[in-house]
């Protein structure tokens with residue numbers, strides 16, 4: 001199975017940290033302002049799954065970004081929407097993103113693609129401003145899955161996010177997508193930071 005996942009959320013919530021954690025099992029602290037698509041393969045229930053993961057900074061200015069946003073929605077088989085549990089504005093933004101994704105999908109008549117909501121930075125619970133229950137309730141109300149994780153502290157919880165999404169995608173009807181033109185597991189940090197221009201497809 002080959003599936004496309006878009007990782008979205010506001011600035012500094014840990015989108016790159018989550019993606020890099022999945023790819024390398026490591027947390028390196030600083031990630032720079034990278035927008036990249038990575039390819040990562042792993043086994044689930046004896047089957048090889050290849051995920052193409054688009055780590056994208058979010059622009060709230062959808063009037064400017066509409067065509068890029070539509071491109072992402074057309075491309076995506078699933079979404080990881082990230083907020084920081086210490087940043088209420090990032091949580092509110094995820095809530096708005098879900099509505100925008102759903103209305104764009106309706107507008108484009110795109111396939112139903114599952115969404116996972118991720119509350120990141122769980123290790124900073126002394127600075128928490130968003131309760132777990134709020135995340136859980138948002139997920140319940142919008143038919144999404146919900147996880148709270150710490151990309152800084154834990155690889156397995158991050159793995160669970162992507163496994164959970166893969167399981168939901170298996171249930172959803174998947175249409176064949178145009179291949180990205182590159183594949184393979186990203187194995188080293190230098191490969192992780194090899195940039196891929198997103199306007200090339």
Ligand SMILES: Nc1nc2c(ncn2[C@@H]2O[C@H](COP(=O)(O)OP(=O)(O)OP(=O)(O)O)[C@@H](O)[C@H]2O)c(=O)[nH]1
Pocket residue numbers: 009010011012013014015016017018028029030031032033034056057058120121122123124149150151152153
């Ligand atoms: N304590 C803690 N810090 C984290 C965690 N995840 C990410 N960070 C930190 O938060 C900052 C932003 O992380 P990034 O992964 O660059 O966030 P991003 O969402 O990709 O940011 P942009 O690319 O600017 O949109 C960095 O300083 C990370 O070290 C976490 O789980 N816990």
